[in-house]
Amino acid sequence: MQENLVIVESPAKAKTIEKFLGNDFKVMSSYGHIRDLKKKEISIDMDRLSPDYEIPEEKQKLVADLKAKAKKAKQVWLASDEDREGEAISWHLCEVLGLDENVTNRIVFHEITKPAILEAIQHPRRLDMNLVNAQQARRVLDRLVGFKLSPVLWRKVKPSLSAGRVQSVAVRLIVERERDIQSFQSEPYFRVHAVFTLTGNETETEVKAELDTRFKTHEEALAFLEICKNSSFEVSSVSKKPLKRVPAPPFTTSTLQQEAARKLGFSVSQTMMVAQRLYENGLITYMRTDSVNLSKLCLATSKEQVINLYGKEYSQVRNFHTKTKGAQEAHEAIRPTDMSAMSINGSSQEKRLYELIWKRTAASQMADAKIEKTTVEISLSNPSATSTKGGAVKHLFIANGEVITFDGFLKVYRESTDDEENGMEEFSHILPDLKQGDVLQRKEISAIERFSSGPIRYTEASLVHKLEELGIGRPSTYAPTISTIQQREYVQKGDKKGEERSFSIDTLKGDKVVSKCKKEIVGNEKGKLLPTDIGIVVNDFLMQNFPNILDYHFTANIEEEFDSIAAGKSEWNNVIRGFYKHFEPEVENVINARSEHKAGERQLGVDPKTGRPVYAKIGRFGPVIQIGDADDNQKPEFAQIPSDKSMETITLDEAMELFKLPRTVGLYEGTPVVIGKGKFGPYVMHDHKYVSLPKTEDPMSVTLETAISLITEKRQQDKERHLKAFDENPKMEILNGRYGPYIVCDGKNYRIPKALHSKVKELTYQECLEIMEKTKK
DNA sequence: CAGTGAGCGAGCTTCCGCTTGACTT
Numbered sequence: 001m002q003e004n005l006v007i008v009e010s011p012a013k014a015k016t017i018e019k020f021l022g023n024d025f026k027v028m029s030s031y032g033h034i035r036d037l038k039k040k041e042i043s044i045d046m047d048r049l050s051p052d053y054e055i056p057e058e059k060q061k062l063v064a065d066l067k068a069k070a071k072k073a074k075q076v077w078l079a080s081d082e083d084r085e086g087e088a089i090s091w092h093l094c095e096v097l098g099l100d101e102n103v104t105n106r107i108v109f110h111e112i113t114k115p116a117i118l119e120a121i122q123h124p125r126r127l128d129m130n131l132v133n134a135q136q137a138r139r140v141l142d143r144l145v146g147f148k149l150s151p152v153l154w155r156k157v158k159p160s161l162s163a164g165r166v167q168s169v170a171v172r173l174i175v176e177r178e179r180d181i182q183s184f185q186s187e188p189y190f191r192v193h194a195v196f197t198l199t200g201n202e203t204e205t206e207v208k209a210e211l212d213t214r215f216k217t218h219e220e221a222l223a224f225l226e227i228c229k230n231s232s233f234e235v236s237s238v239s240k241k242p243l244k245r246v247p248a249p250p251f252t253t254s255t256l257q258q259e260a261a262r263k264l265g266f267s268v269s270q271t272m273m274v275a276q277r278l279y280e281n282g283l284i285t286y287m288r289t290d291s292v293n294l295s296k297l298c299l300a301t302s303k304e305q306v307i308n309l310y311g312k313e314y315s316q317v318r319n320f321h322t323k324t325k326g327a328q329e330a331h332e333a334i335r336p337t338d339m340s341a342m343s344i345n346g347s348s349q350e351k352r353l354y355e356l357i358w359k360r361t362a363a364s365q366m367a368d369a370k371i372e373k374t375t376v377e378i379s380l381s382n383p384s385a386t387s388t389k390g391g392a393v394k395h396l397f398i399a400n401g402e403v404i405t406f407d408g409f410l411k412v413y414r415e416s417t418d419d420e421e422n423g424m425e426e427f428s429h430i431l432p433d434l435k436q437g438d439v440l441q442r443k444e445i446s447a448i449e450r451f452s453s454g455p456i457r458y459t460e461a462s463l464v465h466k467l468e469e470l471g472i473g474r475p476s477t478y479a480p481t482i483s484t485i486q487q488r489e490y491v492q493k494g495d496k497k498g499e500e501r502s503f504s505i506d507t508l509k510g511d512k513v514v515s516k517c518k519k520e521i522v523g524n525e526k527g528k529l530l531p532t533d534i535g536i537v538v539n540d541f542l543m544q545n546f547p548n549i550l551d552y553h554f555t556a557n558i559e560e561e562f563d564s565i566a567a568g569k570s571e572w573n574n575v576i577r578g579f580y581k582h583f584e585p586e587v588e589n590v591i592n593a594r595s596e597h598k599a600g601e602r603q604l605g606v607d608p609k610t611g612r613p614v615y616a617k618i619g620r621f622g623p624v625i626q627i628g629d630a631d632d633n634q635k636p637e638f639a640q641i642p643s644d645k646s647m648e649t650i651t652l653d654e655a656m657e658l659f660k661l662p663r664t665v666g667l668y669e670g671t672p673v674v675i676g677k678g679k680f681g682p683y684v685m686h687d688h689k690y691v692s693l694p695k696t697e698d699p700m701s702v703t704l705e706t707a708i709s710l711i712t713e714k715r716q717q718d719k720e721r722h723l724k725a726f727d728e729n730p731k732m733e734i735l736n737g738r739y740g741p742y743i744v745c746d747g748k749n750y751r752i753p754k755a756l757h758s759k760v761k762e763l764t765y766q767e768c769l770e771i772m773e774k775t776k777k
Numbered sequence: 778c779a780g781t782g783a784g785c786g787a788g789c790t791t792c793c794g795c796t797t798g799a800c801t802t
Contacts, residue, residue, distance in 0.1 A: 009795065009796060010795095010796065010797085011796085011797075012797095029796080029797090030795085030796080031795085031796045031797060031798080032794080032795035032796025032797080033794070033795045033796075034795095034796095036794090036795090037792090040790095040791090058798075080795085081795085084794095085794055085795050086795080088794095088795085089795065089796095135794090138793080138794085139792095139793075139794080141792095141793095142792050142793045142794085143791095143792055143793080144792085145792065145793095146791055146792020146793075147791055147792060148791095148792095149791085149792085150790075150791035150792075151790085151791070153791085154789095154790070154791080159788095159789075159790060160789075160790045160791080161790085161791080162790085162791045162792070163791080163792085164791080164792045164793070165792075165793075166792085166793065167792085167793090276797085280797090288795090288796090473793085473794095474793080474794065474795090476793090476794060476795060476796080477793060477794060477795095480793090480794090481793090620785075620786085621784085621785065638784095676782075676783090677782090678781080678782035678783090679781080679782070680780090680781055680782065681782090683781095683782060685782075685783095690780095690781080690782050692780095692781090692782090735779075736779090737778085737779035737780085738778080738779060738780085739778065739779055740779085741779095742778095742779055744779080749778080749779055751778090751779085
């Protein structure tokens with residue numbers, strides 16, 4: 001029996017540490033927190049503001065096990081993470097396992113290496129109750145905010161909604177960004193590009209340059225091209241400047257999520273799932289971290305690897321420091337556990353994520369990239385322009401060239417940006433050797449119309465980045481927060497279709513200016529976060545009634561108070577009381593404010609036929625249009641607002657359109673024939689069966705006759721659908737679908753080769769099995 | 778790839794942070 005029991009948070013960590021510690025030590029895991037506020041109740045005594053903890057059902061067995069092992073051990077070592085949450089986990093362990101907090105050993109380490117663990121064992125300390133209390137304050141505050149605000153939303157907006165310190169700010173960011181985009185006015189401007197030629201000894205090289213001025217109007221741009229017509233061009237200066245690029249720090253959770261999204265197209269939760277597997281297989285360090293620190297061991301092996309692979313001049317050992325607000329740095333940066341493995345075995349996703357992590361880590365230990373930037377100024381002189389304006393033409397063409405003189409870390413890794421327009425090109429542009437006084441020939445000069453671009457929508461990953469910047473949320477909650485706001489339908493991940501826009505290009509070539517008008521699609525965005533009507537209404541409601549909670553600095557400010565508790569300068573109950581004193585009456589006021597109307601409700605006008613009021617509002621099941629009031633003697637009518645319209649902007653006319661369908665066109669076989677509109681377009685419904693309306697038919701004017709013919713046509717089709725059944729296997733059938741005959745078996749579909757289409761009815765059971773086998777992959 | 782589609786009438790919903798479960802033979 002081991003004399004020592006060490007308790008850590010993660011089972012994978014426990015396994016590794018046990019190897020370092022020898023036979024006297026048993027290492028177990030708490031699997032995170034073992035105790036929490038009750039799930040379904042507020043669980044806080046409102047008079048004393050004291051929390052009421054319980055061990056959740058799913059943790060009972062584990063806790064019993066820990067208890068038994070702790071009893072047998074002579075010495076228990078609490079080795080949860082060195083941050084607020086970790087300290088609290090240790091305290092809960094003390095309480096639950098019946099350990100004396102005044103004597104129990106508390107140890108911490110920031111990296112899972114043998115020396116770090118042995119070092120930690122040498123320097124145990126006692127539990128830090130101030131830190132524990134800071135955590136209790138954090139926990140209680142979040143519960144109060146969440147469990148007091150959410151019910152207000154149930155009453156004023158829609159049941160089952162939620163609000164919280166983190167998620168509500170995330171939604172706010174998205175709603176405000178969307179409004180910024182809507183109100184952005186794009187302005188046109190004109191940039192001038194030139195292609196010159198330099199005639200040397202029997203060679204002719206091209207020089208591309210851009211004018212240093214952007215014109216506001218088409219007229220100015222054309223006037224400038226006119227000046228160019230009989231201008232001469234000369235290199236007026238050449239300057240060379242060395243630049244350097246430095247590698248990005250190693251990955252944290254947030255930067256890993258961003259880069260995996262940009263480079264691999266992973267969603268935030270996908271990244272975390274793949275990383276979790278890599279971690280469990282011992283391939284990378286812990287994936288939920290805000291630290292950019294690397295262990296000494298990693299620095300040493302990285303150095304060795306870089307020198308081996310790329311040579312000594314590529315190596316540069318670097319230590320990085322975290323700048324992120326509120327970072328708690330309980331772990332290392334995310335890195336391969338063994339830098340000598342450049343790649344691993346595993347699924348393709350695992351391989352790709354691992355390689356990304358390897359490259360980022362290696363690059364962080366590599367030399368700066370050196371770049372030589374050349375700037376060439378090309379002046380133009382025009383005799384006639386000079387005479388009219390009394391001076392030389394004031395504009396200059398600028399040609400920029402960048403040559404990588406030493407690639408350094410760029411050999412393995414370059415960080416991406418969210419700005420898709422500026423990709424790699426800025427680097428590789430090479431200029432010919434030019435000298436001051438060189439005369440250039442103009443080949444082509446074009447004025448291209450461009451448009452100022454507004455803010456861009458958030459992606460999952462860029463939202464995480466923003467939250468981190470504001471100090472809101474933690475590495476373990478970024479992914480869950482992103483999914484919560486989508487689950488609540490505050491936000492949707494979707495595509496925003498671009499709009500077509502035309503722009504002008506005027507090109508001066510020879511003595512002629514050729515004008516063209518081209519078209520482009522702009523603003524096409526994929527996988528961006530868009531606010532829904534519900535998200536907008538909830539946000540506006542919370543902003544109006546609880547602006548302090550939604551304040552972007554609320555978390556940062558309250559964190560200062562938690563820090564003060566952790567430093568022993570304030571008492572945690574007082575901090576919570578101070579907050580609740582203001583918060584509670586606000587909640588009471590809002591919930592008691594008697595109002596006939598739901599949040600976000602808007603009257604569009606009156607129904608032209610009946611004169612009853614028409615509203616847009618969030619109904620029991622989402623955004624609806626309502627005609628009439630609930631207390632009318634005539635019941636109100638409802639229609640769902642389709643997803644391509646928004647509650648904020650829908651007009652009375654558009655709203656009234658919604659009530660024109662479904663409409664009954666008549667009776668057939670004694671039951672009504674109804675024309676409706678579903679999510680797949682207009683349809684005919686009769687006797688609980690549906691037939692899609694062809695695009696050529698207008699749902700508003702389609703007649704009973706055509707509807708009936710569609711119904712009978714469909715019946716005929718259904719009859720012909722079942723081509724063949726088999727006695728051998730009732731689950732197998734040959735069906736006729738939109739794309740011809742196919743085999744369906746146990747819910748799965750298999751295509752039949754074209755050559756057999758004419759004789760599908762003769763296919764035997766055996767033959768079908770063969771086809772299925774072949775088309776499986 | 779292989780068909781889809783309504784209207785909803787009691788009781789419950791909800792927070793943020795830690796961490797991975799998964800009953801047998």
